Amino acid sequence: MKVSHNLFDLIKSLNKTEKRYFKRYSSLHVIGEANNYLLLFDAIDTQKEYDEEQLIRQFKAHNNKNRFSVLKNYLYDQILYSMEQYHHSVHSEVRGLIARIEFLYEKGLDDQALKTLQKAKQLAKENEMHWSMIEILSVWEMNLAYKRNDISGLNECKRQKANELELLMSTETYRDIKTDMYTLYTTHSRIREKGASVEMKKIISDAKMNNEAAPLTFMGKIFFYETFALYWEGQGNSDQYYKYSKKIVDLYHENPKNITSRFKSYLDRLSNLIASEINSKRFKETAETLNIMKEASPLAKTALHKERLFFFYNYLSLDYFINTAQFSKAMDLIDSFEKELKIYEPYLNEVEKVLLFSNISISFFGVEQYQKSIFWINRARNETSLSVHSEFYNIISIYYLIIHYEAGNTDLLPYLIQSLYRNLKKKEKLYKFETIILDFLRNKIPKTSTQQELIVAFRQLKNKITPLSKDQYEKNALSYFDIISWLESKIENRSFAEVVKERSEHN
Numbered sequence: 406m407k408v409s410h411n412l413f414d415l416i417k418s419l420n421k422t423e424k425r426y427f428k429r430y431s432s433l434h435v436i437g438e439a440n441n442y443l444l445l446f447d448a449i450d451t452q453k454e455y456d457e458e459q460l461i462r463q464f465k466a467h468n469n470k471n472r473f474s475v476l477k478n479y480l481y482d483q484i485l486y487s488m489e490q491y492h493h494s495v496h497s498e499v500r501g502l503i504a505r506i507e508f509l510y511e512k513g514l515d516d517q518a519l520k521t522l523q524k525a526k527q528l529a530k531e532n533e534m535h536w537s538m539i540e541i542l543s544v545w546e547m548n549l550a551y552k553r554n555d556i557s558g559l560n561e562c563k564r565q566k567a568n569e570l571e572l573l574m575s576t577e578t579y580r581d582i583k584t585d586m587y588t589l590y591t592t593h594s595r596i597r598e599k600g601a602s603v604e605m606k607k608i609i610s611d612a613k614m615n616n617e618a619a620p621l622t623f624m625g626k627i628f629f630y631e632t633f634a635l636y637w638e639g640q641g642n643s644d645q646y647y648k649y650s651k652k653i654v655d656l657y658h659e660n661p662k663n664i665t666s667r668f669k670s671y672l673d674r675l676s677n678l679i680a681s682e683i684n685s686k687r688f689k690e691t692a693e694t695l696n697i698m699k700e701a702s703p704l705a706k707t708a709l710h711k712e713r714l715f716f717f718y719n720y721l722s723l724d725y726f727i728n729t730a731q732f733s734k735a736m737d738l739i740d741s742f743e744k745e746l747k748i749y750e751p752y753l754n755e756v757e758k759v760l761l762f763s764n765i766s767i768s769f770f771g772v773e774q775y776q777k778s779i780f781w782i783n784r785a786r787n788e789t790s791l792s793v794h795s796e797f798y799n800i801i802s803i804y805y806l807i808i809h810y811e812a813g814n815t816d817l818l819p820y821l822i823q824s825l826y827r828n829l830k831k832k833e834k835l836y837k838f839e840t841i842i843l844d845f846l847r848n849k850i851p852k853t854s855t856q857q858e859l860i861v862a863f864r865q866l867k868n869k870i871t872p873l874s875k876d877q878y879e880k881n882a883l884s885y886f887d888i889i890s891w892l893e894s895k896i897e898n899r900s901f902a903e904v905v906k907e908r909s910e911h912n
Contacts, residue, residue, distance in 0.1 A: 412481045413455035416446065419484075420708055423491060424450070430487035442480040492707055495532045495666045499525055503537070506545045519549055532666050533622050535573035542566045575621040579628035582608060586635045602640065609636050623660055627653055627674070634677060638684075641884065647681035654678045654694075668704050669713055675701075676717040683724050684884070688909065691725050712752045715745055716761065723764035728887075730906030732771035739765055759785045759797050766808070767886060771902045775812035782808060800885045802828075803842050807891065810846070822847045841869050842888075860896055867892040 502525035509518035550558035637645035
């Protein structure tokens with residue numbers, strides 16, 4: 406039987422404060438087995454890799470595997486119980502109040518149950534917890550009304566429940582529409598195929614998407630705007646993407662209690678606004694919004710919140726520095742978060758790793774440290790299957806060739822070019838952009854023998870690439886790495902950073 410690493414993974418996920426709280430909780434709530442399971446906790450915490458056989462030998466009193474398994478399960482449950490207490494949220498508070506209502510009702514303490522019920526309703530209503538409201542109304546308030554033979558109370562319960570069902574259905578309708586759009590966006594990223602664009606167009610053409618006032622709830626409105634934001638981002642329309650991203654964040658700022666109670670969701674939407682500001686060259690606003698994100702850090706109470714804040718702030722700050730040619734600041738930022746990256750990296754998904762590592766690579770490219778640039782782009786390529794956002798594979802692979810060219814690794818280029826060409830052709834992902842670049846590197850560069858011929862070749866390449874910026878399905882390939890600035894730097898014999906800075910100041 407395969408040994409479970411669940412307990413090991415759970416313990417390793419705890420930060421120092423959570424571990425300290427668990428031990429304090431244990432001293433107050435556990436008797437009997439306390440010494441054994443706290444010793445087991447410490448033993449596992451010191452392991453770098455999970456070794457169950459070593460633990461069984463260490464805990465001789467529990468060297469029977471069945472007894473040791475019981476001890477492990479007991480420790481696992483105690484950690485989760487303590488974290489439920491530590492990580493208090495609105496949702497856990499409402500669940501706790503519902504548990505109290507049930508207890509008081511069963512004890513026949515109806516007045517106390519009703520008082521607790523009203524508190525739970527108020528909290529659930531303020532936070533649009535419609536599922537909880539329906540449970541409170543249809544089970545506990547209705548039971549109390551029946552018990553008191555309160556006919557008007559029963560009818561009021563029915564009315565309120567119908568209202569909550571309507572609000573719930575409105576929210577879920579727009580959640581489902583947003584999910585459909587997100588599925589297409591995640592599969593195709595910035596659209597480079599007509600079929601995907603047509604499917605996205607169908608979603609926003611639905612009658613339910615014709616009226617901003619149609620969603621009845623805060624989250625319904627968020628999903629409504631988010632559907633449009635995803636659509637326009639997928640189409641590469643940076644101004645419309647910005648417009649709807651800003652509507653979302655403005656809605657949070659108009660309802661600040663939702664920032665606290667939905668902090669992770671707020672961070673996600675704030676990051677989208679920053680991305681839209683960068684894409685639309687609103688760099689002054691970008692700096693201000695990044696500062697808003699940084700100042701929100703005291704609200705990051707949980708490990709998940711802190712990990713999200715780490716990724717969004719650093720990835721987007723690098724994106725901002727790259728687009729404004731502030732490469733020295735990018736270097737300082739990378740130095741500052743290097744230690745934290747080791748902590749948070751295991752919790753980043755594959756797309757987040759690609760985004761962060763790619764921006765680190767481009768930052769080193771901007772200061773002409775090409776070997777470090779290659780190291781980080783290799784991490785982006787090697788640590789993810791790129792099964793989602795397959796477009797990343799194309800763009801990163803083209804960028805990978807450019808770095809090797811700049812690093813002078815000309816002996817590697819023919820093999821890398823041929824390998825990429827075969828791969829893209831096999832996957833039927835050989836679009837105009839990729840075809841033009843590969844043809845240039847494979848057929849044009851080897852035929853140049855003088856600097857003047859090389860400049861002419863780069864100028865011809867730029868003339869072919871520039872029109873793609875107006876092509877609905879090709880322009881998105883130019884958004885991840887500023888290849889136009891790179892080409893201008895080769896033509897004009899200037900640094901990449903200098904050209905990026907000049908272009909950003911003119912936007």
